[in-house]
Amino acid sequence: MGRGSGVQGTTLSLTELIRVDGTSTEANFDVGVGKLRWRSGGERCLEVESEVLGFETQGTRITVKAFVGVLKALSCGKSNGKGMRRDFVLEMPNEECALLWSEKLRDLINSFGRPKRLFILLNPYGGKRCARKIFHNEVKPLLEASDILYTLQETNYQLHAQEIARKLELLKFDGIVCVSGDGVLVEVVNGLLQRDDWDTAIKVPLGIVPAGTGNGMAKSLLDAVGGVYSISNAVFAIIRGHKRSLDVTTVLQGEARFSSEKYRWMGSARLDFYCFLRVMSLRKYHGHVQFVPAPGYEVYGERAKQSEICKDGISEQVCRDDARYHQCGYTGPKTSLEDLEWRSIKGPFILVWLNNVPWSCEDVMPAPEAKFSDGYLDVVIIKDCPKSAFMSLLLKMKDGSHVKSPHVMYLKVKAFRLEPGQRVGSPSKGGIIDSDGEVIARGEGTYECHQQDLMAYGPPIHLTVDKGLATIFSPR
Numbered sequence: 001m002g003r004g005s006g007v008q009g010t011t012l013s014l015t016e017l018i019r020v021d022g023t024s025t026e027a028n029f030d031v032g033v034g035k036l037r038w039r040s041g042g043e044r045c046l047e048v049e050s051e052v053l054g055f056e057t058q059g060t061r062i063t064v065k066a067f068v069g070v071l072k073a074l075s076c077g078k079s080n081g082k083g084m085r086r087d088f089v090l091e092m093p094n095e096e097c098a099l100l101w102s103e104k105l106r107d108l109i110n111s112f113g114r115p116k117r118l119f120i121l122l123n124p125y126g127g128k129r130c131a132r133k134i135f136h137n138e139v140k141p142l143l144e145a146s147d148i149l150y151t152l153q154e155t156n157y158q159l160h161a162q163e164i165a166r167k168l169e170l171l172k173f174d175g176i177v178c179v180s181g182d183g184v185l186v187e188v189v190n191g192l193l194q195r196d197d198w199d200t201a202i203k204v205p206l207g208i209v210p211a212g213t214g215n216g217m218a219k220s221l222l223d224a225v226g227g228v229y230s231i232s233n234a235v236f237a238i239i240r241g242h243k244r245s246l247d248v249t250t251v252l253q254g255e256a257r258f259s260s261e262k263y264r265w266m267g268s269a270r271l272d273f274y275c276f277l278r279v280m281s282l283r284k285y286h287g288h289v290q291f292v293p294a295p296g297y298e299v300y301g302e303r304a305k306q307s308e309i310c311k312d313g314i315s316e317q318v319c320r321d322d323a324r325y326h327q328c329g330y331t332g333p334k335t336s337l338e339d340l341e342w343r344s345i346k347g348p349f350i351l352v353w354l355n356n357v358p359w360s361c362e363d364v365m366p367a368p369e370a371k372f373s374d375g376y377l378d379v380v381i382i383k384d385c386p387k388s389a390f391m392s393l394l395l396k397m398k399d400g401s402h403v404k405s406p407h408v409m410y411l412k413v414k415a416f417r418l419e420p421g422q423r424v425g426s427p428s429k430g431g432i433i434d435s436d437g438e439v440i441a442r443g444e445g446t447y448e449c450h451q452q453d454l455m456a457y458g459p460p461i462h463l464t465v466d467k468g469l470a471t472i473f474s475p476r
């Protein structure tokens with residue numbers, strides 16, 4: 001039928017004289033390569049996989065719902081790289097033709113394996129408290145254009161997301177999306193790992209729409225493919241349904257345990273507003289770090305004594321037997337840390353910062369070499385540094401160039417042990433250890449808080465990485 005419908009093997013190419021947005025033109029739908037082409041002023045082309053959300057057919061009219069602009073930026077840099085919603089109305093010569101094109105378009109989109117049902121968690125108090133507005137203005141319209149069904153639930157209190165992820169009926173959904181900062185995503189990971197079925201639960205694809213103050217994961221995911229950081233680009237990445245695996249790091253101190261992406265040990269929980277203060281009164285902390293270096297990073301530190309590593313009994317927890325493992329949720333990676341070669345660096349330290357992804361928030365890249373699933377944590381250690389150089393190092397973290405400084409030690413590790421100490425010159429004062437912006441342990445003389453910290457400041461804290469344990473929606 002039509003002017004040029006042709007089937008060659010499995011490749012189907014449809015050609016018709018149609019109207020696109022009111023202009024008569026010859027259009028071609030090459031199903032094999034997944035492209036719609038027509039002329040309108042010049043040659044126009046829509047790549048279905050990377051530019052089409054969905055479509056609607058009414059009689060002879062097919063409205064193609066597109067998200068355009070992202071590809072152009074990647075190939076020729078002409079657009080600003082933020083995708084935009086755009087409809088293209090194709091008027092076909094007759095209904096039969098409209099049905100055939102619709103059917104082929106539907107089959108093609110279905111073959112991409114995109115998510116059909118999503119569970120969405122929204123933190124109304126994250127960041128600038130805009131998550132509801134972001135959802136209604138930027139997330140909902142794109143999901144609806146893509147025919148994705150969703151269940152929306154707001155988080156009502158701290159750790160609510162963790163509780164929900166622990167109980168959620170996962171079979172009903174193709175993914176869990178957080179409209180929040182990175183903190184809620186980490187809660188979801190922890191909730192999934194607390195389930196009896198944690199080993200299947202943790203494979204549910206997770207998505208993040210940036211709506212917090214710390215949006216390092218969304219920035220890292222987009223930046224890794226040369227994409228521009230924007231809310232709609234992050235939503236489109238989820239809709240397209242590409243996935244990548246993500247390392248999960250477990251933090252252990254005695255019986256206390258949780259999983260996360262970033263850890264920082266310094267005088268404050270937040271780098272941004274505190275850095276000026278830090279520079280004005282640069283503080284150093286005694287302490288001791290030990291680590292299992294990734295291949296190529298063995299030159300840092302000195303060889304550690306095996307007895308020191310195992311004295312806190314962590315290795316027993318890490319090498320637990322499988323029956324217990326399944327009953328009480330995830331307890332950490334299955335690797336034995338005792339057989340590995342540990343190295344050691346003694347303080348004082350100005351800063352110890354561990355990351356699993358390059359960006360800690362939209363404009364700070366402490367770990368430019370970090371990979372989502374290489375099985376290693378990237379560690380930034382600053383031991384000694386004049387005030388002026390420290391200020392410039394913090395500024396250089398905007399583009400990751402701080403790693404070239406002789407004041408910075410940058411290494412990749414498989415496991416890490418931190419023994420935090422007191423402030424140099426103030427033996428009664430400790431520091432703060434934070435993870436994803438949340439304080440997990442604070443020393444004496446930092447500041448009072450009504451909540452009990454998850455961990456104590458002083459006893460060693462162990463971090464171990466489980467390579468590619470979780471799955472996250474990714475732009476490519």
Ligand SMILES: Nc1ncnc2c1ncn2[C@@H]1O[C@H](COP(=O)(O)OP(=O)(O)OP(=O)(O)O)[C@@H](O)[C@H]1O
Pocket residue numbers: 123124125126127128155156157158159160179180181182183184185187211212213214215436437438
């Ligand atoms: N309704 C709520 N009321 C209070 N806290 C909440 C609520 N919902 C979620 N939270 C908590 O808010 C914290 C931060 O959430 P999120 O990561 O979304 O935002 P953020 O602005 O990036 O956070 P942060 O300011 O810690 O960087 C989480 O620890 C979460 O438990």
